[in-house]
Amino acid sequence: MAAETEERQRSPDLEFSSTEIEENHVETNRVAARSSVVDSFKGCGFSGLKINKDELRRKMLIPEYLRNAMVEAVIKKEFVYDADRHRGDKTGTAPEAAIIVFINSKSGGHHGPALKTKLQELISEEQVFDLSDVKPSDFIQHGLGCLEKLASFGDPCAQETRNRVRIMVAGGDGTVGWVLGTIGELHLENRKPIPPVGVIPLGTGNDLSRSFGWGGSFPFAWKPSIKRSLSRAISGPICRLDSWQMVLTTPDGQKIELPYALKPRQQTSIPQERIQDGTLSNSYVSYGGVFYNYFSLGMDAQVAYGFHHLRNEKPYLARGPITNKMIYSTYSCAQGWFCTPFSANPRVRGLNNILQIHIKRGNCSDWEFLRIPSSVRAVVALNLHNYASGRNPWGHPSPNYLEKRGFVDAHPDDGLLEIFGLKEGWHTTFVMFELIKAKHLAQSSDRMIVNLLCLNIDIFYNQRDLNYVYFKQ
Known part of the structure; x- marks a missing residue:
């Protein structure tokens, strides 16, 4: 992507x-x-x-x-x-x-x-x-x-x-x-x-x-x-929230179940030099949407997708937030986030084999290839501090760490996405309990392109800033 x-x-x-x-x-x-x-x-x-x-x-x-x-x-x-x-x-x-x-x-x-x-x-x-x-x-x-x-x-x-x-x-x-x-x-x-x-x-x-x-x-x-x-x-009082435009491009003829958040687009926004050879045919379709909280790839997205369908097919199981979280945790295990052995097919346990990510930072015109460690099984692009019911996987890095990595302090209205990785289920569990932080991959401030098998996904900053009514607790 x-x-x-x-x-x-x-x-x-x-x-x-x-x-x-x-x-x-x-x-x-x-x-x-x-x-x-x-x-x-x-x-x-x-x-x-x-x-x-x-x-x-x-x-x-x-x-x-x-x-x-x-x-x-x-x-x-x-x-x-x-x-x-x-x-x-x-x-x-x-x-x-x-x-x-x-x-x-x-x-x-x-x-x-x-x-x-x-x-x-x-x-x-x-x-x-x-x-x-x-x-x-x-x-x-x-x-x-x-x-x-x-x-x-x-x-x-x-x-x-x-x-x-x-x-x-x-x-x-x-x-x-x-x-x-x-x-x-x-x-x-x-x-x-x-x-x-x-x-x-x-x-x-x-x-x-x-x-x-x-x-x-x-x-x-x-x-x-x-x-x-x-x-x-x-x-x-009022404060602002960034919005991010996402364009998904895929070969024509594939059957896709679209969520309400995605709408058909006339053309792709992905530059030709960032489209992998063979990933798009001469005939393709594009879909566009906007997100405000986070966008994920890999096991996290797979679990969320499965939970969404389970809730739609059997709504009587999802009776409230606590029940939903229990089902979500069970589904994570069933999908293999915890249980898939390290000797399994690497295409199952590692995202680096099936996707490539390129980003642009600040005013730099060059694309930067984002290396995904082989242990990472989910990649998340986060616009907020809160993720997965109030967790903060990015954390609050020290000024020295930020300077060393070329990062800046994160805010929901800074025009930046914090990109991090989650490893196997136990690592993710420790991150969710905020005992450790997620694997910091990058901060993207201009654009992010993801190539995933036959899909190409373009995520770029949306100029439609939105207002949120805010009050201090």
């Missing part, structure tokens, strides 16, 4: 404006990994009980005529302006923060439906969207589009409401990534401002949620915790 990163060009509109974020930048991005159990009990305090529900709702509630217009536009997938119907309430005012919630009601075990009902009670039914019924792209295109069109017809309340939209996502990393990918389209269409995003963690790993202070699991005392999360989403 291969990955490449284009020169970064940050949008001025997305620069930090909060001194609080700047002063706490290092601390913000080094949120300690907490166990899911600790995070679950963390919500059992009384701070959420002190928040007045009516006052909270007033700060989030979009005027009724705007709520109804947005929902109608999303359902009909179009908005037709009617001066009599959409003239608005002259006394209506935009909320302090127009909170929109996307919820994956199938996540979080049995909590999903109850959480949806509670959110509708705290905000309004029109501002809470179940992702099983409404795609985030429909809301971005038609819901936000409705506010923008009303604003263009001279509605100041619609304009102010559009400017104050903040989005909360109730779901796991996959759900958050789905919504972020959709919101990123606003940057391409120059539809500013881009709404910041916060998270109510309902998934298994919740690494995106952990990285920005939203917690690692759904708390036991979740009702007061939800009020606290919404309250902090209203006024929480």
Whole structure:
């Protein structure tokens, strides 16, 4: 596989404006990994009980005529302006923060439906969207589009409401990534401002949620915790998150089961000099997508893929985060991460036999071949500090080590990917318990290209910087 990163060009509109974020930048991005159990009990305090529900709702509630217009536009997938119907309430005012919630009601075990009902009670039914019924792209295109069109017809309340939209996502990393990918389209269409995003963690790993202070699991005392999360989403300062574009190119005619995150592309982005001889025929197809947390190759990806299919085929087995992690661990053993002997076929136990990685660093125009040790069975390109339910396999290297290796301190908005390797299962176990660090391979700041058998993968820095609502724990 291969990955490449284009020169970064940050949008001025997305620069930090909060001194609080700047002063706490290092601390913000080094949120300690907490166990899911600790995070679950963390919500059992009384701070959420002190928040007045009516006052909270007033700060989030979009005027009724705007709520109804947005929902109608999303359902009909179009908005037709009617001066009599959409003239608005002259006394209506935009909320302090127009909170929109996307919820994956199938996540979080049995909590999903109850959480949806509670959110509708705290905000309004029109501002809470179940992702099983409404795609985030429909809301971005038609819901936000409705506010923008009303604003263009001279509605100041619609304009102010559009400017104050903040989005909360109730779901796991996959759900958050789905919504972020959709919101990123606003940057391409120059539809500013881009709404910041916060998270109510309902998934298994919740690494995106952990990285920005939203917690690692759904708390036991979740009702007061939800009020606290919404309250902090209203006024929480904003920081940025890098996004990375991935293009997968493969010979045409192969049957591929595409995840929702990958879409067909017209052409490959991989330069000809980086395509291995014979890996691509004259006829090929390309698929593109975006990731925000990490991208993995080898045994880690194989286990994740198997767990995903097992959960889809037998959803009754995946009843919650703890059960999911037990299944995941069992699946790791069953796939041979622990059990494959060193005398086995080297194509099974080592990635260096089946893939090549080339990277570009900084302003260097030359490609650098990345040597993969024969003992490495999984390669991970990490954009966050958190991986696999809050672990930090890259660690916090000393300044001397960073200087010696040519690395810099890692942050989620630095335009860098931390590339590391995991060896056999026991090595990975020690890494997960943070007794040792993963095998540091490289930091890629421009582009990364991976050649894997008949696949070519191009990973490059995406200029669509996204905002995350952040609050300090």
